[in-house]
Amino acid sequence: MSTATSSIGTGPGAWLGYVGSNAAALPGRYATALRRRPGRTIGLTLVVLAVAVYPVLGHYVLADFSRTVFPLPFPDDTVATFMTIFAIMAIGLNIVAGFAGLLDLGYVAFYAIGAYCAAFLASPHFGALGINLTFMGHVGPGAAGIHLPYWLIAIIAVIVVATFGALLGAPTLRLRGDYLAIVTLGFGEIVPLYFKNLSSVTFSLNLGPINIALQNVNWTGGVQGINPIDPPFLPFFGLVFDARSGPLAVYLGLFLLMIAIVVALNLEHSRIGRAWGAIREDETAAEMMGVNTVRTKLLAFALGASFAGVAGSFQASYLGASTSDFFDFSISILVLIMVILGGIGNVWGAVLGAFALTYVDKTLLPYIGQRIGDVAPTLPNPAEYNFLIFGIILVVMMRFRPQGFLPSRQREAELSVAGLAEAEAGLGLPAALENVEIAPPGQDEVSADARTPETPGEAREL
């Protein structure tokens, strides 16, 4: 990295130069990565390839293949779209929980806010209040309600959700650990309840010149939610990305997912990413080294939340409806499980975890249920017990592979056998070994120096 970046000058060509030098270095880097971690790199390549070719291949080849030859069902386009939606959310939560180490149990709130952004700004809903605004919308001019193009809504949703993330974070991020989790849990419960209950708002404000009086205003559509919502629409090509568009919507989802991955990876390898890592490792030391911890954590919260804004607005536009039922507390947990299963702290792990769990939830379990139903209709349908099954998966994972499918290097070291051995070495070696350095210099060797400065779990003070 140092050699690639050190040759850059200033000016508009620098960025292209950087991209060019990186692209040129790609095969070499890939070969290095392959030598270091063959299994992981091959697996990753397969995932990337599968994702890239799925929409076409899946539609025309693999669906038949799985129906006749392959024992497992292939995800249909709706499931595939939801895979990308959940992957975007998992990447966002990974920024909060994985990079910065902040446990956020109310992530669904941001998802809901994103979805209702789309619902408010691209539906006839506000037509009932006499608010009509159409700007490059999917509908013709003069339609009731607000109709903005999805692309604009996605940007608005990012800004709005990031603002809410910052608003939630500002008073709570002085808390650490469990307390933060409890507060975010509350936020995750409150926001969907708001959307559920604000269907009949009566409100009056009399402040001299300001005079607001609302009588039974249906703001969020209540339990019924808001529909129809305009689908994402590409005017010049006449492409509509709605639930009937098949693989088209999957491609849009993949496009958004790609942006999310690039943004997350860029954030990870930057000044702010290092600051997050420092906070995760040792918040006090990070503060002493000049990291404004409150601000940096707030940024993690807001940026992480904005991913849910994209996912939520896309979901609502894609389905054409937004109901409060969808934004259950369980979504928060589901996304967290995705991040943990995939390997917390790793962007690719979050994507893989989201893909796997969405597939199991929306394709595999219903399929198994159907098969069981064919044979013995009285047996319980596993699709109704999905959270029980996720729980079992999680427990099994924690027992056999706690670092997740694709662990970040950090978590792997923390949770692997080598990490335990290192910790034991730090505890147990006698002081007579002072100054004896057994391990040669290198990344993977555990230093055998007896005077490991501290033992894990030991109470530390400055």
Next chain:
Amino acid sequence: MTAEAGTAPSTPTGSLLTGSIPDPDVLVRARGITKRFGGLTAVNDVDFDIPRGSIVSLIGPNGAGKTTFFNMITGYYVPTDGEISFDGAAIVTRRGKRIRSKKPHEVTQLGIGRTFQNIRLFGTMSALDNVRVGSHVHLRSRWWDSIIRTPRMLNEEAASIEASMELLRLVDLEDRAETWARNLPYGDQRRLEIARALATRPKLLLLDEPTAGMNISETRQLTDFIRRLRAEHGLTILLIEHDMRVVMGISDRVTVLDYGEVIAEGAPDEVRANPRVIEAYLGRGPATAS
């Protein structure tokens, strides 16, 4: 430079912090610093000056309040009472009864770097990244620069890598740049912590027991290194140290704390001969003990 054994009471009027011209000779000026934790007075009415360009040691028995004093200079603790100024800027100010302190990251920005008594590196980050976190305050790129990788951000990152490698070379760790901090041997970790503190480009470096757990040759190397830091980089250094050979060898001035109070202050030889210091370290003589 006159810190008289905690006797001179600090006067709230005539504050040295309001509009005063920074004293060219004094880098840190602490007046009437007191810190109480509940009923325990850890530091009691300490006056303390650090002359610019000097190496000052803070010594005393365990629990004397040395690290607490460190933590107040760096903004980690807010003193119960007192005032601290650094290079003409106020770290701790007193307005009436209220004591206000700058936050640790603001203090770091002013130019105070520190190491920790128990090493507190970012364990699963590489040695290089540890140092680069230290240079955090001097990087200007924002998060949007990071997302779209602006030339500004890329140039800054490249420069920061260069500068950080330079610091690693200074502490003799450049071949360990990619090693995780927690996989480094103990002595290397100590030196990496100093490199990380130097990356904040401090004017004042606070070293909390830098030679703890080191053998004689390592200690000698580190002592030479500290001298070099002052000579070549013009740093002022405040040291907490238990190894008397180090303290007496490199300090210009030594301040002795006991039960949170300054019991002696002066050149190393004076302090060594001071009966109160001997008493604090060894206890009273047999005549009073029996």
